[in-house]
Amino acid sequence: MLSNSLIELDRQHLVHPVSSFRGHEERGVRVLRSAKGATVTDAEGRELIDGFAGLWCVNAGYGHESVVEAAAEQMRQLPYATGYFDLGSEAPIRLAAALAERSPGDLNHIYFSLGGSDAVDSTIRFIRYYWHAKGQPDRDQFISVEQGYHGSTTMGAGLTALPGFHDGFGVPYQWQHKISSHYTYRNPLTTDQEIIDASVAELKAKVAAIGEDKVAAFYVEPIQGSGGVLVPPKGWVKAMRDACAELDILFVADEVITGFGRTGPLFACAEEGIVPDLMTCAKGLTSGYVPMGAVFMRDHVYETIAEGAGAKAVGHGFTYSAHPVSAAVALEVLKLYEGGLLENGRKAGARLLAGLDTLRDHPLVGDVRGRGMLAAVEMVTDKERKTPLPASVQPATRLFDRAWEQGLIVRSFAQGIFGYAPPLCCTDAEIDAIVERTRTVLDQTLEDPEIR
Numbered sequence: 001m002l003s004n005s006l007i008e009l010d011r012q013h014l015v016h017p018v019s020s021f022r023g024h025e026e027r028g029v030r031v032l033r034s035a036k037g038a039t040v041t042d043a044e045g046r047e048l049i050d051g052f053a054g055l056w057c058v059n060a061g062y063g064h065e066s067v068v069e070a071a072a073e074q075m076r077q078l079p080y081a082t083g084y085f086d087l088g089s090e091a092p093i094r095l096a097a098a099l100a101e102r103s104p105g106d107l108n109h110i111y112f113s114l115g116g117s118d119a120v121d122s123t124i125r126f127i128r129y130y131w132h133a134k135g136q137p138d139r140d141q142f143i144s145v146e147q148g149y150h151g152s153t154t155m156g157a158g159l160t161a162l163p164g165f166h167d168g169f170g171v172p173y174q175w176q177h178k179i180s181s182h183y184t185y186r187n188p189l190t191t192d193q194e195i196i197d198a199s200v201a202e203l204k205a206k207v208a209a210i211g212e213d214k215v216a217a218f219y220v221e222p223i224q225g226s227g228g229v230l231v232p233p234k235g236w237v238k239a240m241r242d243a244c245a246e247l248d249i250l251f252v253a254d255e256v257i258t259g260f261g262r263t264g265p266l267f268a269c270a271e272e273g274i275v276p277d278l279m280t281c282a283k284g285l286t287s288g289y290v291p292m293g294a295v296f297m298r299d300h301v302y303e304t305i306a307e308g309a310g311a312k313a314v315g316h317g318f319t320y321s322a323h324p325v326s327a328a329v330a331l332e333v334l335k336l337y338e339g340g341l342l343e344n345g346r347k348a349g350a351r352l353l354a355g356l357d358t359l360r361d362h363p364l365v366g367d368v369r370g371r372g373m374l375a376a377v378e379m380v381t382d383k384e385r386k387t388p389l390p391a392s393v394q395p396a397t398r399l400f401d402r403a404w405e406q407g408l409i410v411r412s413f414a415q416g417i418f419g420y421a422p423p424l425c426c427t428d429a430e431i432d433a434i435v436e437r438t439r440t441v442l443d444q445t446l447e448d449p450e451i452r
């Protein structure tokens with residue numbers, strides 16, 4: 001049994017990310033103790049299928065001894081090496097080369113961060129530097145997409161377009177602009193082409209309004225994750241990429257969620273048939289075993305910055321950039337992906353989407369969407385009108401609890417959307433259980449007095 005003192009200590013001392021401090025104090029922590037494959041065990045011994053891979057990050061699944069061994073061996077040999085002063089170590093060099101080889105086009109230059117937020121933040125700094133180096137320092141305006149998420153740093157949180165990350169924090173800044181999301185389920189436009197044309201037109205209008213020689217970059221998630229798993233129409237990402245080329249602004253693909261097999265291939269951009277100017281990754285890069293993120297730059301971005309700086313240092317970097325232990329883990333995880341996990345993820349993803357699709361007949365299911373091992377079920381009380389669940393149902397907590405009681409961890413978005421991002425190692429039985437347990441939660445929710 002979990003001693004009450006642990007819950008009490010957490011309540012008194014540990015500040016949880018993106019949580020209501022008061023709400024968390026009231027509910028208390030649920031402590032997880034161990035995990036294997038796609039199953040986590042809590043401190044009371046309850047086993048749950050982790051349908052969200054931690055925080056859409058443990059793509060390879062839990063308990064890979066070879067990953068543990070790679071980290072331990074690196075720690076034994078060389079636990080730390082700085083990249084300052086022209087120093088380095090083997091694992092990050094090999095990892096950068098391996099990623100450059102596998103990434104789309106000429107995204108050949110890789111800067112390692114500690115996670116996704118600081119990868120995004122680093123792109124803002126590199127992009128500002130790039131335009132300075134090009135002699136266009138006035139290109140300092142950034143555009144992203146409503147319902148997008150690009151992390152939680154002081155600068156990145158303003159590219160994020162979720163009110164909870166802005167209210168009370170004084171962001172977004174004046175140089176951070178948004179265009180509408182494609183959000184197909186709730187888009188008044190119906191055909192894919194209409195939605196694509198409208199987004200391109202909105203981006204062009206936004207750039208014209210800001211000033212066409214003022215805009216630095218445009219940020220896109222290949223699939224919007226934290227906004228509710230919003231899958232764009234086929235061709236939307238490419239159309240936006242092409243529009244940026246035409247407008248002469250940099251296009252940044254934020255693949256923090258979609259990278260490393262989440263949607264099928266190693267990178268979602270490959271499937272879209274595009275090469276972004278910069279790309280960010282994290283999460284699946286190390287499968288959550290240790291922290292690491294990455295910024296990929298195309299040759300022209302790297303060269304421009306290099307030429308601009310000349311002999312001067314480009315003053316951006318962290319103590320833990322290119323950490324050797326994280327890199328050793330990432331190299332091992334990459335082996336696992338390529339040794340069968342990507343393939344398993346593709347099969348399991350098709351099964352997951354087909355399974356969730358069978359829930360469409362449920363009175364509460366308005367939409368089912370996804371790609372690969374990234375999916376969502378959007379709940380409504382009236383399918384015709386697409387009426388969202390009433391807030392009184394408290395999806396983020398009550399529906400999460402209900403899934404938990406069924407032995408399933410999902411992401412339960414406040415607007416009544418269940419998000420799924422299971423580890424790529426899931427078996428057929430685990431995928432089927434995710435679907436069945438979801439149906440049970442839907443049936444229970446239908447009985448809520450707030451719904452009837």
Ligand code: PMP
Nearest residue numbers: 115116117149150151254256257
């Ligand atoms: N970008 C995207 C698209 C993300 O989904 C996230 C995290 N969910 C981030 C950036 C930030 O990553 P991190 O939480 O590792 O800082």
